[in-house]
Amino acid sequence: xxxxxxxxxxxxxxxxxxxxxxxxxxxxxxxxxxxxxxxxxxxxxxxxxxxxxxxxxxxxxxxxxxxxxxxxxxxxxxxxxxxxxxxxxxxxxxxxxxxxxxxxxxxxxxxxxxxxxxxxxxxxxxxxxxxxxxxxxxxxxxxxxxxxxxxxxxxxxxxxxxxxxxxxxxxxxxxxxxxxxxxxxxxxxxxxxxxxxxxxxxxxxxxxxxxxxxxxxxxxxxxxxxxxxxxxxxxxxx
Numbered sequence: 001x002x003x004x005x006x007x008x009x010x011x012x013x014x015x016x017x018x019x020x021x022x023x024x025x026x027x028x029x030x031x032x033x034x035x036x037x038x039x040x041x042x043x044x045x046x047x048x049x050x051x052x053x054x055x056x057x058x059x060x061x062x063x064x065x066x067x068x069x070x071x072x073x074x075x076x077x078x079x080x081x082x083x084x085x086x087x088x089x090x091x092x093x094x095x096x097x098x099x100x101x102x103x104x105x106x107x108x109x110x111x112x113x114x115x116x117x118x119x120x121x122x123x124x125x126x127x128x129x130x131x132x133x134x135x136x137x138x139x140x141x142x143x144x145x146x147x148x149x150x151x152x153x154x155x156x157x158x159x160x161x162x163x164x165x166x167x168x169x170x171x172x173x174x175x176x177x178x179x180x181x182x183x184x185x186x187x188x189x190x191x192x193x194x195x196x197x198x199x200x201x202x203x204x205x206x207x208x209x210x211x212x213x214x215x216x217x218x219x220x221x222x223x224x225x226x227x228x229x230x231x232x233x234x235x236x237x238x
Contacts, residue, residue: 058116058119059116059215059237059238060115060116060117061113061114061115061116061237061238062112062113062114062115062116062122062124062235062236062237063111063112063113063235063236063237063238064110064111064112064113064114064219064233064234064235064236065109065110065111065233065234065235066108066109066110066111066112066126066221066227066228066231066232066233067107067108067109067110067228067231067232067233068107068108068109068110068128068130068225068227068228068229068230068231069107069108069228069229069230069231070228070229070230071105071107071108071128071130071152071225071226071227071228071229072203072224072225072226072229073130073132073150073152073180073182073200073226074150074152074180074182074198074200097138097139097140098136098137098138098139098145098146099136099137099139100134100135100136100137101134101135101136101137102134103132103133103134104132104133104134105130105131105132105133106131107130107228108128108129108130108152108154108226108227108228109128109129109130110126110127110128110129110227110228110233111126111127112124112125112126112127112158113125114158114160119162119165120161120162120163120165121159121160121161121162122159122160122162122172123157123158123159123160124157124158124160125155125156125157125158125176125178126154126155126156126158126176126178126204126227127153127154127155128152128153128154128155128156128226128227129151129152129153129154130151130152130154131149131150131151131152132149132150132152133147133148133149133150134147134148135147145189146186146187146188146189147186147187148184148185148186148187149184149185149186150182150183150184151182151183151184152180152181152182153180153181154178154179154180154181154202154226154227155178155179155180155202156176156177156178156202156204156226156227157176157177157178158174158175158176158204159174159175159176160172160173160174160206160209161173161174161175167214168212168213168214169210169211169212170210170211171208171209171210172206172209172210172211173205173206173207173208173209173223174204174205174206174209174221174223175204175205175206176203176204176205177201177202177203177204178201178202178204178226179199179200179201179202180199180200180201180202180226181197181198181199182196182197182198182199182200183195183196183197184196184197202226203224203225203226204223204225204226204227205223205224205225206221206222206223206225206231207222207223207224208221208222208223209221209222209223209231211235214237215236215237215238216234216235216236217234217235217236217237218232218233218234218235219231219232219233219234219235220232
């Protein structure tokens with residue numbers, strides 16, 4: 001009787017292993033069958049798509065136009081307390097008669113391209129242009145005085161992590177770092193013009209981004225970035 005019990009156990013284990021293997025192969029076959037016609041073989045590219053989590057109809061390429069507000073440039077970075085003193089103020093008595101106006105910017109504008117090797121990951125880069133300018137005014141007469149304009153050109157490689165990936169809605173975060181180049185032009189009280197250039201490290205983090213649409217879509221983002229801390233725009237996937 002003990003030998004019989006041992007034989008039954010061995011047979012049962014053998015049958016269970018066969019069932020598990022058969023189930024796994026059947027499940028894999030169903031997945032592949034759902035991606036290809038019944039009379040077609042699974043090519044290498046389709047097999048790669050199945051293993052990588054992508055599938056037929058998944059757009060790997062992504063082009064975007066982004067408009068950003070409150071971009072972090074070369075130091076909130078740019079500061080007026082020291083670098084522009086020699087340009088704005090030619091003597092303490094003249095300096096005291098002038099005030100600085102508000103910094104003005106039209107925002108940051110970016111073109112970007114990303115490629116998705118996996119459904120949850122996209123790799124790409126942003127090319128961004130931003131402008132910041134400021135003018136001084138005579139405290140007594142209100143007459144405009146010296147001014148400056150900073151133009152920024154920024155290149156930022158990024159990684160995009162997509163948490164929700166649906167045909168109409170995608171939710172994601174981003175992280176990246178790159179390099180920026182600023183070219184500043186200033187005028188003094190005497191009318192002399194000055195040019196200043198510098199390079200600096202850029203940062204890009206999107207805490208939360210959401211896009212709505214299929215191939216042509218709109219999106220909005222919130223984070224801390226040289227591209228903009230609050231961003232919106234349009235994109236096209238293909």
